[in-house]
Structure formats: C-alpha cells, structure tokens
Amino acid sequence: MAVEQGAFGVWDLNPPLELVHYSPRWKEHLGFPHPEQPDSTAFWRCRVHPEDLEPMMLSLRAHFDGFTDSYEQRFRLRSNGSGYRTVLSRGRVVARDHRGNVQRMLGTMVDLTARPVAPYDDRYLGENFSPSALGCTPFHALLGAHDATAPAADLLPSDDVSQLLDLVAEILDQSFRQVMAAP
Numbered sequence: 001m002a003v004e005q006g007a008f009g010v011w012d013l014n015p016p017l018e019l020v021h022y023s024p025r026w027k028e029h030l031g032f033p034h035p036e037q038p039d040s041t042a043f044w045r046c047r048v049h050p051e052d053l054e055p056m057m058l059s060l061r062a063h064f065d066g067f068t069d070s071y072e073q074r075f076r077l078r079s080n081g082s083g084y085r086t087v088l089s090r091g092r093v094v095a096r097d098h099r100g101n102v103q104r105m106l107g108t109m110v111d112l113t114a115r116p117v118a119p120y121d122d123r124y125l126g127e128n129f130s131p132s133a134l135g136c137t138p139f140h141a142l143l144g145a146h147d148a149t150a151p152a153a154d155l156l157p158s159d160d161v162s163q164l165l166d167l168v169a170e171i172l173d174q175s176f177r178q179v180m181a182a183p
Contacts (some may be wrong), residue, residue, distance in 0.1 A: 013105040015042070015064075020044060026109065031080035049076035049084055056089075063093060064102050071107065085113040131134070 009026025013019075024035035048056055052075035063071040071091045076084040091107020 008111075009109040011089075011109060013091070013107070014038075015041075015102045015105070018042070022109075027112065029098050030077070030085065031082065040130075044077075047078040049078070052076050066100075071105070074112070082113075085111050087111055087113075 009029070010023040012021040018041045019038045020037075020041055021038045021069045027035040033112075044140045045053065045057075052173075056073045059068075059073045060071055061125050062068045069092070072089070074086065077087045079085050087109050089107060091105050091163045093102050095102075095104035097103050
C-alpha cells in the first residue's frame with residue numbers, strides 16, 4: 001500500500017550500465033514522466049541538492065567498497081515541480097561480479113517532506129539540455145573508475161580507459177536528450 005501511495009519508492013540500480021529503475025508510482029509522485037522507463041544515474045544524481053551530493057556519494061562508495069553492510073543516506077532531491085523533497089534512501093548490494101565489482105543494488109526511498117507534491121509540469125527544457133550542462137559527472141567517474149587504481153584500469157591501458165569514459169559520457173548525454181525528448 002505504501003508503494004501504491006507513492007510516498008515510498010523502490011529502486012533497482014545497475015552500476016555497469018549506469019541505469020536505475022524506480023517504482024513507477026514513486027516517479028509519478030515526484031512529478032516525472034515515463035514512469036515505466038529506467039533512467040540514467042546522471043539524471044537522478046543531478047537532482048540531489050549540491051550540498052548533499054558528496055555525502056551521498058561517499059556513503060554509496062563506502063557500501064560499494066564493502067566498508068558498510070548497507071547504504072543509508074538522507075538528502076534533498078529536486079522533484080519536478082515541488083522543489084526539493086527530503087528523502088531517506090536505503091539500499092544493499094545484491095550482486096557482484098567475479099572481481100567484486102557491484103553489478104546490482106536494490107533499495108528504497110521514502111519522502112519525508114510534509115508539503116504536498118505538485119503535479120508534473122511538462123515544460124520544454126531546450127535542445128542543449130543534458131546532465132553535463134548541469135555540471136553532472138558520470139557515475140563511474142564519481143565512484144573512482146577514472147583513476148589508475150580503479151577496476152577498469154586493470155582491464156585496459158590508461159589511454160583506452162580515457163577513450164571508454166569519453167564514450168560513456170557521450171552515450172549518457174545522448175540518452176538523456178532522448179529521455180527528455182520522448183513524448
């Protein structure tokens with residue numbers, strides 16, 4: 001019943017693909033279109049209040065690296081029309097590959113904000129709108145995959161890692177533009 005009411009959401013994170021699925025009613029609760037579609041992690045990360053992003057990512061990184069049994073963080077998340085909502089997000093890694101890299105994480109998110117949510121506002125954001133335009137960094141870069149000690153560096157020479165990260169950033173920007181342009 002809590003999930004159906006929309007004040008409680010369930011999420012399913014796929015770090016290798018940088019995609020996250022939220023329960024449809026949760027996305028509707030926050031005023032977002034296309035509730036059945038997955039979103040890029042950059043799309044959601046850009047919605048975290050700038051003062052809350054680093055602590056949220058540090059908490060996530062600590063769990064990814066095995067320093068904590070679970071992830072839990074309270075932060076402000078910008079909805080689509082109601083300003084920032086205070087949410088409590090909890091999750092746990094449920095799958096790792098043979099190298100220990102996170103493949104899947106499941107979690108919940110609860111809206112702790114007392115004021116009601118405004119309905120979705122379908123304003124056009126412009127052709128050049130993208131996560132990078134908001135100063136958003138790709139998920140893999142925030143989690144350290146851009147440095148020489150990261151798992152990706154074990155698999156590829158540093159030049160190849162840089163090219164791969166540039167390609168991922170380009171794909172994320174294209175995907176974000178497609179999501180924003182979808183009817």
